[in-house]
Amino acid sequence: MRFIxxxxxxxxxxxxxxxAVTSRTTIPILTGIKIVANEEGVTLTGSDSDISIESFxxxxxxxxxxxEIKQPGSIVLQAxxxxxxxxxxxxxxxEIEVHNNLQTVxxxxxxxxxxxxxxxxxxxxxxxxxxxxxxxxxxxxxxxLIRQTxxxxxxxxxxxILTGVNWKVENNELIxxxxxxxxxxxxxxxLEADNTGSYNVVIPGKSLTELSKILDDSSESxxxxxxxNQVLFKAKHLLFFSRLLEGNYPDTGRLIPSESKxxxxxNTKEFLHAxxxxxxxxxxxxxxxxxxxxxxxxxxxxxxxxxxxxxxxEEIQSQSIDGEELKISFSAKYMMDALKALEGTEIQISFxxxxxxxxxxxxxxxSILQLxxxxxxx
Amino acid sequence: MRFIxxxxxxxxxxxxxxxAVTSRTTIPILTGIKIVANEEGVTLTGSDSDISIESFxxxxxxxxxxxEIKQPGSIVLQAxxxxxxxxxxxxxxxEIEVHNNLQTVxxxxxxxxxxxxxxxxxxxxxxxxxxxxxxxxxxxxxxxLIRQTxxxxxxxxxxxILTGVNWKVENNELIxxxxxxxxxxxxxxxLEADNTGSYNVVIPGKSLTELSKILDDSSESxxxxxxxNQVLFKAKHLLFFSRLLEGNYPDTGRLIPSESKxxxxxNTKEFLHAxxxxxxxxxxxxxxxxxxxxxxxxxxxxxxxxxxxxxxxEEIQSQSIDGEELKISFSAKYMMDALKALEGTEIQISFxxxxxxxxxxxxxxxSILQLxxxxxxx
Numbered sequence: 001m002r003f004i005x006x007x008x009x010x011x012x013x014x015x016x017x018x019x020a021v022t023s024r025t026t027i028p029i030l031t032g033i034k035i036v037a038n039e040e041g042v043t044l045t046g047s048d049s050d051i052s053i054e055s056f057x058x059x060x061x062x063x064x065x066x067x068e069i070k071q072p073g074s075i076v077l078q079a080x081x082x083x084x085x086x087x088x089x090x091x092x093x094x095e096i097e098v099h100n101n102l103q104t105v106x107x108x109x110x111x112x113x114x115x116x117x118x119x120x121x122x123x124x125x126x127x128x129x130x131x132x133x134x135x136x137x138x139x140x141x142x143x144x145l146i147r148q149t150x151x152x153x154x155x156x157x158x159x160x161i162l163t164g165v166n167w168k169v170e171n172n173e174l175i176x177x178x179x180x181x182x183x184x185x186x187x188x189x190x191l192e193a194d195n196t197g198s199y200n201v202v203i204p205g206k207s208l209t210e211l212s213k214i215l216d217d218s219s220e221s222x223x224x225x226x227x228x229n230q231v232l233f234k235a236k237h238l239l240f241f242s243r244l245l246e247g248n249y250p251d252t253g254r255l256i257p258s259e260s261k262x263x264x265x266x267n268t269k270e271f272l273h274a275x276x277x278x279x280x281x282x283x284x285x286x287x288x289x290x291x292x293x294x295x296x297x298x299x300x301x302x303x304x305x306x307x308x309x310x311x312x313x314e315e316i317q318s319q320s321i322d323g324e325e326l327k328i329s330f331s332a333k334y335m336m337d338a339l340k341a342l343e344g345t346e347i348q349i350s351f352x353x354x355x356x357x358x359x360x361x362x363x364x365x366x367s368i369l370q371l372x373x374x375x376x377x378x
Numbered sequence: 379m380r381f382i383x384x385x386x387x388x389x390x391x392x393x394x395x396x397x398a399v400t401s402r403t404t405i406p407i408l409t410g411i412k413i414v415a416n417e418e419g420v421t422l423t424g425s426d427s428d429i430s431i432e433s434f435x436x437x438x439x440x441x442x443x444x445x446e447i448k449q450p451g452s453i454v455l456q457a458x459x460x461x462x463x464x465x466x467x468x469x470x471x472x473e474i475e476v477h478n479n480l481q482t483v484x485x486x487x488x489x490x491x492x493x494x495x496x497x498x499x500x501x502x503x504x505x506x507x508x509x510x511x512x513x514x515x516x517x518x519x520x521x522x523l524i525r526q527t528x529x530x531x532x533x534x535x536x537x538x539i540l541t542g543v544n545w546k547v548e549n550n551e552l553i554x555x556x557x558x559x560x561x562x563x564x565x566x567x568x569l570e571a572d573n574t575g576s577y578n579v580v581i582p583g584k585s586l587t588e589l590s591k592i593l594d595d596s597s598e599s600x601x602x603x604x605x606x607n608q609v610l611f612k613a614k615h616l617l618f619f620s621r622l623l624e625g626n627y628p629d630t631g632r633l634i635p636s637e638s639k640x641x642x643x644x645n646t647k648e649f650l651h652a653x654x655x656x657x658x659x660x661x662x663x664x665x666x667x668x669x670x671x672x673x674x675x676x677x678x679x680x681x682x683x684x685x686x687x688x689x690x691x692e693e694i695q696s697q698s699i700d701g702e703e704l705k706i707s708f709s710a711k712y713m714m715d716a717l718k719a720l721e722g723t724e725i726q727i728s729f730x731x732x733x734x735x736x737x738x739x740x741x742x743x744x745s746i747l748q749l750x751x752x753x754x755x756x
Contacts, residue, residue: 115688310493
């Protein structure tokens, strides 16, 4: 193998596939990046066997030559060293040449690296996915869907299925749900294409987080292919594979109350900042719990009290309070996570009593909701 | 005590004095910030007993009222909570009021904090320093002096005196020296004032690092007062006290070779980047050592070799090589630290053989030098 490549294109691709590479793998060759050069260009692959990322660098783009292939071939190079080297090479043009003994020479200006490569034939194959059913989502919407749900997945392996986000496709609608059993995030989106099929799968939260980091903020579409045990996201010059979690996701539908006894509308930012301050003195306590109560004059009081340190009381003027008076306690962290995930300047919180889960929604937007279970303190 | 203060001024002062506060102290009251309000304004103090920082907020500045003193007094508040609270208060104007039982109320908008305070009488007194002999250094020069030497102090407590920077004042010149016994950094500066006295003290590296973080980049002067066991830096509205290290600093004068056998002049950045790349494969090895040799045609070769990973060879064109041919090995980290500390586009490296310390200087600048001990590998 021998080719000459533009450093910046190579670096971008290396950094993309590095997102899948971990040093904590039981399969030694997966600490490397696979590089394949053929007549069309150069393909890089990184994988930790859960996530696999393939990035393609075409020979030409927008009329500029990016890669000049001198001789097709393939190699696996240690990801950590290769990525550090590419980042620091002195010139725009980089030559990569593999000798018969897998020794790989990287040349740039007067800098010459000689790395011990591994045989690309020994690199695991990527999943074979037949692309019969594909649905499309604009990249920026996809990133939003991920951002607004993935924070609610469980970080504990006690119930592995809860470490993933439940994706359901039905009637041309995608519903994403994440819950760690103390809170839940739900986001819906209409799919444009007809006949998108029906799916009900659980994608690991970590995979979605890494996918989100790689995708550009653009309105171009990502193609999504779901099979029995894999999901494939296809963006421009990029393939992102993730395994799916096995098992049935709990039915969360009945968790979400359909009625409410107290409805409060507040300014999102004002409320977020007040919760943030109220939690400053609550962090020492066991779980960062603040008290919330409706008070006279359409206002809300949020407070916390840690005897050794002191107390804090925040008053927030609401836009409206309808229904019963309420005193309730909840995790300030869960509330702040939920508020940060919501869009819109005003939110509505719907309570059905001090011991029941409550729901936070942007005003006039049904596509997203956040649910939080209260804590018993009052 | 009761006063109303501008949040941003308070926050700046809190963040300055926080640099001296540590949670790892054996004196519980030092986890707090002392606040004293009198007719002139508000004074904040933080200390870890090695470093003490006092920041003064005047009643008025540039015609603007910053503090309105309602009742003089003092209190000590938990630094970590107080600083977090001040950072997040909702309005520009903040009221702080101490009740008889040391309960302290912080009010801002509709936010009200109630903190348990400590008696300011129990806060340790700052060192009393008589200001008979003061010398002045422009702030930007002082920050340069610190930056160019402090990285060379020892991080090991085996020889505690080497964790400090040796400051010598003599004949209106300040000489700063730091060494960890593997490398040495030296920086001289002319002092403007006459009759600055003679000193030879050792200032803890940590103190200088913290001082440097607090000082603005300005050309205003800092007053420096040195006593037997303390140094005081006085900037505008800021006092920074540090204890001095006890013991005699080693005589480093004879370490610095006065002659050389090989002199190499290279571009600083080119050389730095080549060393950086050459060290990429050397980090796995025991101490990040690279090989340096003069080669034909006025060039230099820097290389490293880690059998399991690979080799790298960098060639750098020198401006000039005078004297004997040379092969030498040294720590890439020490060389990069030294090169980053030097100013100027070209540097001269003066060697006196493969086993002797060598000196790096900017071309045409005698005020600074970096010395590195080689490693035996050739």
